[in-house]
Amino acid sequence: MFDLDSYLARIALPSRVTVDAEGLARLQWAHRLAIPFENLDVRLGRPIAIDSDSVFAKLVTAKRGGYCFEQNRLFLDALAAHGFAARPLLARVWLRASDVPPTTHTFSLVHIDGQDWIADAGFGGSYSPPMPLVDGAEATAPDGARFRLARDVQHGWMLLRNGHPGHTDGRSTGDGWEPQYSFTTDQVWDADLILGNHWTATAEDSRFRQANIVSIILPHGFASLTDRHYRRRVGQDETSATLSDPRVYRMRMSLMFGIDLTADETASLFAD
Template identity: 40%
Template sequence: MSEWDVEGVELDAYFKRIGYDGPREATLPVLTALHRAHTGTIPFENLDILLGRPIEVDVPALQEKLVAKRRGGYCFEHNMLFSAVLATLGFEVRRLLGRVRMGHDEYWSRTHMVLVVTVDGREWLADTGFGGNGLREPIPFAEAESEQDGRKLSLVRHGDPQWILRVGRPAGWFDLYGFDEFPQHPIDVVVGNHYTSTSPRSPFTKRFVVERQQDGTCRTLAGRTLILTAPDGTVTEHPVPLDDIGTVLSTDYGIELSAEGLAAVRAAAERVGR
């Protein structure tokens, strides 16, 4: 029995949430279709932190939040749920931790989670939890370049961490995150999630970010700014009036908040300025 408890996954409800009605075999086409459906439907967001709610990463809590309540989450939430779905379907899954880089070289804490999935003896990098800048579908777990929806991606080996995922930008390759292949355990995810959701050093405790990728364009709501990143990396920014934040959350990301929750989000947006 695996130490990763995948009990609590309600496949029918999950498939309905992401709009998937295809086969349920452990094949590459199924993995690819599920990955695309998940990333195209469930947004990346950290709103509950600003609402004073704890972030839980056990499967029943994730099923309730991301599926039943139709909310989003960040990497630990997305990839813990997705890995449980995959394991239930019979996929072989490795959970790994990494460091967000976003163009920087310094060492940040291990606050990102990725998955390596084996299908017919071949490994694939899967990651449903890096928001609009991340993968839309799995890529070969090997040094190689890929293209998804007009975006160029590259997975390379590079010192410590051993692997770096990069995206093509007008100025060249841009590092998204790095990770190694050291085995991880559930407690490692719990610790990383606790730091990310509670530490005053974590960027997620200072401001909110909501993202989704649609037709290759990353749509990021960061405070009072809507940032659109085109497939070629070109960025445009649009101010969002405080009174319109609720509408943007609803129409662009499918997130409905209570009046109290929306007031808290608006206050956070006003406090940080963007």
């Protein structure tokens, strides 16, 4: 049984949201503001479990973050607890891709009053608001970035972003409309999610095996810590620094991202 009250407390919402497009947007926004995106357990050599109980224990009870397979499992469970009709989709992330990328991202397809919407509580690279699944649909994020959905002959659908690269994890060039990820609405089964999660957590080519990646959405901006490189942008104000002291690294993880590391975890991550 999903503990909705504990989840709502974790994301600082005082009550359930309404089961409509406005409620969906409110729930996703609160989730992203409260729960950081991170791959630190991968880098610490720990397995990534994506069943509902394990994800809840990590992201809610232990107040950690996670990556898309964890984040959107939790979000789907929260949607179901509210009464939304939703199911997972898989996507190919095109940011900085040199070839056709694998289906290593998951998000949600939500059906509201006869209309399908996409909602994503687990994309660590930027913040895209929920959008109706309509060719040409556009939305503007609180940080000012614009998003557009377009039919794609080869890949079904493409989500494009046009916004300042400082409100991303650094993979954006900021050069006009960029493809963020492509997807189809094909049925996704648990086995598909397990396979995608396994590749993401264990494959040598996975970016999550190659760097410590943490990010969080801010009310009007974005903050990230990739290995020792810290970036924060709010409005027009941007801060960038390379952290040289593990004590500062640990403090930044706690104060900015809400991730409380032990001394041993800090030493292991900082040494990478």
